[in-house]
Amino acid sequence: MARRRHSRDPLGLRRALSGLLLPGLVAAMALLAALALAGAQGAAALAERWQRGAAAAVTVQIPDADAARVQRALVTLRAMPEVADAQAMDPQRLAALLRPWLGAAPSIPVPGVIELRLRDSRVDPVLIGDRLAQAVPGALVEAHGLWVQRLAALARSLQALALVVLVLVGLVAAAVVAVATRAGLAARRDAIEVLHGLGARDGDIAGRFARRVGLLAAGGAVVGTAAAVPALALLIDLAGPWLGSAGAMDSLTGLPWPGLVALPPVAFLVGWATAQATVRRWLHRLP
Template sequence: MSADPTRILDAARGGRAMAWVLAIMLFLTVLAAAAGIGTARAAGALASSLEGRATIVVATADPLRRDREAAAALAAVAALPGVARAAPVPRAELARLLGPWLGAEAGNADLPIPALIDVDLADDAAAARVAAAVRRAAPGARIDRHGDALAGVATLLTSLTVVAAAVVALMLAATSAVVLLSARAGLDAHRATIDVMHGLGATDVQVARLFQRRLARDAILGAVIGAFPALAVVALLGAQVGGMGSALLEQVTLGSAGWVAITALPFVFVALAAWVARRAIVTMLGGTL
């Protein structure tokens, strides 16, 4: 037992299958964790960008009345407490936004484009005051809160984050189960060897340490096999999402903290496997003596 005690337990190579099982589980766990972190960051960025944002829409068909109501609505809300900013959206900007759908006609002066006023609000009370002022100044106008318009998207992102977190938790639990089964199988396969070791004076803790080292080596092998492909896939998907030009999808990123978290997952797997193996072997040995 002086050179490499773990060789005593290496006769049964069937335990090496655990390394491949852990590799697959770690691969899926890293992908789930990356998805959860990305959607959580996107949900936070969406909430931050839409918080306190609203648009007053004056869609009256008569251009003179539309301009008059837009001016009245702007004047009514600009001086209200809790309104940080109120500014009309230039018609040229609206034409640019409509360009992909209307083409050259988007710049037609006769095109009945609604008048829009962007408003930054300090709180919900300010939103109520703005809505009341708009109703009085421009009965044909309406106010759209950006957060309400994309509430479904925010809920979806939050749900995806919860699902991803649940998947990560389930994979960690499954990892513990795989290690537990592998430890039990190793204990049964080496029962005679363990009896000899006990006869020579080895304690349960010493025997458990041998199993822990062997299972930890298998876990390290599985972590190496599963981690590098998973991180490569995450990096590739991140590059593709960043190049799509979508303002929302560009928020689905990991950030430096996210990369640290998913890079730490392989180490968490190895530490979890070693701890579970040690506890399981000590418990089973204690129950059979």
């Protein structure tokens, strides 16, 4: 039995590349990569939601609001072809929004508020405001396009930053694998030199190292990815109001599952390719 095991592992890689250091480091890298993937997906979802939703939203304020003025404003707005929908904000909801600043019973008159949704976010709200002011003097139109553009730009910047973090994580993981491979080469230098002197091909030696390192890296990535899932689900649940989702099922389905599932195979490929390159470069330097 001992001879059979030795024949399957003539370089003693199970001893040279054993322990939890490499899988543990790769698990940490996979955890960071999972967080970066979720960050990139969340930033993209936020940018799309803001651009499609809030960018087309417009608020109309009616000073000295009474039922007749608000109704006249609604009729005028709904008759405009650029307006997809116009709804007067419920006074109780308006009071709830103003309560943190004005208290439970505001001492100043509160204007009536109408929420609009435009058919096209590129429509100039100033033109709508001018036509509305002719029918309802004093009406003010406030568009949210400027701050929506800024928030969307911020979300795109966060998405780009998350992708940069992914690249950095991949480079760090490759460096960690290269260091671990060199340590394994140093530990089994005598056995490698003997086999190399007996005619073992560089591809065979590098392939054994690459398979061992790739499996260790993939195992670490599985652990790191599994550890990231609960944390990501919690973050998505907390971000539900901004992403338009709620509930545990939405938290799980909102995870970047394609990217998470791909992490262990990618870790195997990074480990395998890095070990191959490292071992071949080392073997080429042998006399």
